[in-house]
Amino acid sequence: MADTQDMPASDPAAAPDPGATIEATKPRSETRDTIFFLVKLVIAVLIFRSFIFSPFNIPSQSMLPRLYIGDYLFVSKWNYGYSRHSLPLSLPLIPGRIFGRDPARGDVVVFRAPTGDHDVIKRVIGLPGDTIQMRHGQLILNGTAIPKERVADFTVPITPNYPAGSECPSEFLDNDAKDKPICRYQQFRETLPNGKSYMVLDRGENVSADETQVYSVPTGTVFVMGDNRDDSGDSRFDPPAGMGYVPMDRIEGKAVVSFFSTDGSANWFLPWTWFTAARWSRIGEGF
Secondary structure, X not given: OOOOOOOOOOOHHHOOOOOOOOOOOOOXXXXXXXXXXXXXXXXXXXXXXXXXXXXXXXXXXXXXXOOOOOEEEEEEOXXXXXXHHHOHHHOOOOOOEEOOOXXXXXXXXXXXXXXXXXXXXXXXXXXXXXXXXXXXXXXEEOOEEOOEEEEEXXXXXXXXXXXXXXXXXXXXXXXXXXXXXXXEEEEEEEEOOOOOEEEEEEOOOOHHHHOOOOEEOOOOEEEEEOOEOOOOOOOOOOOOOOOOOEEHHHEEEEXXXXXXXXXXXXXXXXXXXXXXXXXXXXXXXXX
C-alpha cells in the first residue's frame, strides 16, 4: 500500500483579500513644487523689500547734483520705523507707525507722495517745531541763515535721459573740454547746524522758489527740499505742485547707496550697450 502524506493546510490570513485595494505612492508633482517655490520666493522678496532694503530709481532732476536721472539706489527700511506705506501698494496692515524714529536734518528720504501712489525722494531740512524760509535763494532755518558757500560749477553731460531743452534749458547749455555738450549750473555747499554738508544748485532768481513765507513745521511732519532748488516740487509748495509738510508715517526709508547708474543710451537688443551706457563712477556712492 502506497504511503500517503497530508498537505499542510493553507493559512487563511495569508490569502489575498479580493476586496482590498492597493494604494499606489503618488508621484511628486514638479509643477506643484515649482509653484510652492515661487510663492515662497515672492513672500521672501516682499518681506525683504518691505522691512529691510528696497531699490529705488531716480526719474527726475530734483535732487541734482547728488542724484542723476537714471541712478538706482538702495533704501534702508528700518531707520524711521514702519507704517502701511512700508508695504507694497500701501496695504493697510500696519496700524499707524511702529518703532517710529524721526529723521535727522540732512537725511535723504523716500516717502509716499501726498497725492497719487508714487514714491518721492527729497532731503529733510526741517523737523517738527522748526521754522523755514527762503530769502533771495538763501535757506533760513529757525531764523538763522544756513552757510552757503560758492564752489565750482556743476556740469552734467547731455544724454538721452538728460536731453537739452526738456531737462537742460538753452541758457545753461555749454561744451566741455572735448567739445561735448553739457549742462552747467552754479553750485553751492550748504552746511546744516548738525554738521551735515551737501551740494545744492541755483539757476538764478526764481521768485516762487527763492522768496517764500515762513513755514512752521507741524508736529509729526518734516519739511523736505530738493537739492536742485529751482526745479523741485517740495515742501515749499502745496500739493499737487509740491509735497507740503510730509507726515512721518509716509516716510518709507533712508537712501543708503547707489548700486547702478545709466545715461539712458542702452538698447535692450544690443547687450554691449548695457555696459557703455553705465556710469560706473557713480556706483557705490553713499549718502
